[in-house]
Amino acid sequence: SHPLLGAATPLAESDGFLLTGRLSLSEAGWLGDHQVFGTVLLPGTGLLELGFAAARAVGLTTVSQLTLLSPLVLPAEGGVRLQVQVDGGDAGAANSRSLSIYSRAEDAAEGGSWTLHAQGVLGEGAEEGASQDAAPESGLEVWPPAGGAPIDLTGHYARLQARGYGYGPMFQGLVEAWRVGEAV
Structure with missing residues (x-):
């Protein structure tokens, strides 16, 4: 029930998790209000929101780190496919999981490359105090x-x-x- 993501599933034979979605200006026209030099980009806060959605999906509450690696450009026509990947966790790092956010043009050939936009770490919130x-x-x-x-x-x-x-x-x-x- 996330506005930017349409599906979520645990990965077979691992504790990993995958969330997927599609972004287009025809369906989320408000994104067109965020442009840099005439190019529509998903705002950094949008990538952060994808991270929070992934955290909630795996029972965590925070995005404790998020490094933006490349802008997520939205085309004037068509859309992009999203993949938000959460690793299976590290036995040495309790309540912490790595996050990666990718996209590719929806009309890209099957097997085409994905662009890595952000990487981060999901965790549990700090204590209230x-x-x-x-x-x-x-x-x-x-x-x-x-x-x-x-x-x-x-x-x-x-x-x-x-x-x-x-x-x-x-x-x-x-x-x-x-x-x-x-x-x-």
Whole structure:
């Protein structure tokens, strides 16, 4: 029941797991609102969401690491096939499994190569107290931040567009930003 993935199955003769799906602008037109130099890309947060879906499928709760290796380009016509692979786990690493996210054009010849977009590690969430202890380290326990100055965002998305970053309405969520010293 995931909006980007259509099937999930355990792999035979291993503890591995495979999730598959298809992405196309004709079915998920909102993805067209994320462009870099005129090319539609699945946002990095989309790859992260695929990782979280894989974690849930194998009974884990977090994506503790995710390295983006290559952009996932969405073609103007047709679509891409997705494979989200979770390894069988490592006996030495309790509650941790490796993740790999691949795609290829849906019209690629059978046996054609897949592109590796991201690799990561799935795990279980930190204990509740650990996240509470981390709040003072961020300096953001109060919002807006104490001593902060608001940043004027007038024309922000137009400036990004001029630099080649096309964020349509679905990706224009930044409404407020603050600066404290050199931190934004």
